[in-house]
Amino acid sequence: MRLNDICMIAGDTSRSRAYLQALVRNDLLPNYVLVLENGSDQPLPGQLGKATSNQEAERTVETDECWSDAHFDSSQPIKALMDEFGIPFEVSMSKDINDPTVVEAIRRRAESVFIYSGFGGVLLRKEVLSTGKHFLHVHGGYLPDYKGSTTNYYSLIVEDTLGASAIFLCEEIDCGPVLLRRKFPPPGNRQAIDYIYDSGARAKVLIETLQNYLKSGGWEFELPANTGGETYYIIHPVLKHIAILDKGRSTPINPSFR
């Protein structure tokens, strides 16, 4: 099924690969994809190095439904998938969504909603946000409690869960209205959180958000006022290691993961 009013902007990251494979699997094809190209040989934030992509993918161990979207092929480039399923796309030579040429390309599109899946560490500037489009972003963390970066490592330490929240982006970081949010149990292989499970959790929430949109015929908000909570900055590697090496619960205890 083609989503006529929804398109996507994507760097070829593990998250974009998880998103597109989940969209295809659920027959929710975006009307168009604008690909942000990384011209460099060096991976950008969110991109797996060639040497590690298969190893990471092989480590997905869960069979539980809540992690179904973590079973994606992290080595499959997005262009190959879009060619295979006839999803129209264009390639921008800029990797930066804030580049004026990218902003103009966004403005020209007729669709009103862009699924956002650019490279990590980039904030959308006013010029992008004032194109009149909505940017549907799935934040890796349970909002409003966990705003900012690498919040899933923090929530693993504090409450033994991961989270993902679908929002429409606004100028303030992770403060847009929440369409849907979910908590997930800790994955069996915590070493694969950065590239696999974080992407899998976000893909799961993205699909459910789009299914809700189709069911209700519009965008409904679970939390219109996404206020309060704490802002987190990139977790220090010592704490990240403790979160990964944690000997605590690692199998899902609640398949409904809500």
Next chain:
Amino acid sequence: MNYPYSQTNRLEEPHNYMYTPFQGGALLQSYQSSRMAVVYRRTAADQRGVEPDHMLLAYALPILENIFDAISIEAGKKLRALLECGSAKIVRRSRVEGNPDGLTKVLGKLTVDETVTTLDLLHALIAVQLTNNQNANAKVWLDRLVQRFEVTKKLYESYPPGFRKGTGANTSARLYWLFALALCLFYAKKNEMQYLSTLLKVCDLLCSLPENLLDGQIPEQGLSAILATEIVSVQMLAEKKGVVVASE
């Protein structure tokens, strides 16, 4: 393995900590060994510091000891053992002149509409945590400094109105140490993980600095106090999670 995050001068080459690789238990072991090496190295160095930093430290130490004692006898013991590695004697407040009360008043007068002197702000942030004068502004101002440090990995001498881009020097070890002490007190009391994360980054920076940038900037036992608080906090968290952190 060598602990990579304080290997090079982090004022000259800041680390952005993005997508850091998983290096197994060895990373935790190298972290602890690296920190302990700094504690031992600094015992022979020039640890004079300046006032009121020495006084603030003398008031902070018993508070930190009490907090760790209250968590567990073991935690308090570990903290004291590490403090004693760094110095033959623990600084006691009965031996210093003055008290932190006067410094707390500054916090109420600060506003983002005016230039803020970082040294004054840090003294006030520490002082307010050492007295019974609870001030809700303390978290607001600490969060502003955390945000500035996390974004730039620097602390500047002052912040003009708006509290965004800093001005003046950003190489004062004294400011980074005071910031670390403010974070130690806040994390020890509140146990909120984001402050421990920032504390670890500030300590990475301090431990990465050459001796000449530290000499005369940090009071006696000052560095071992913040490193002891950080190390024991990490050890306690790791223990709670069933993770082993043993020095190499």
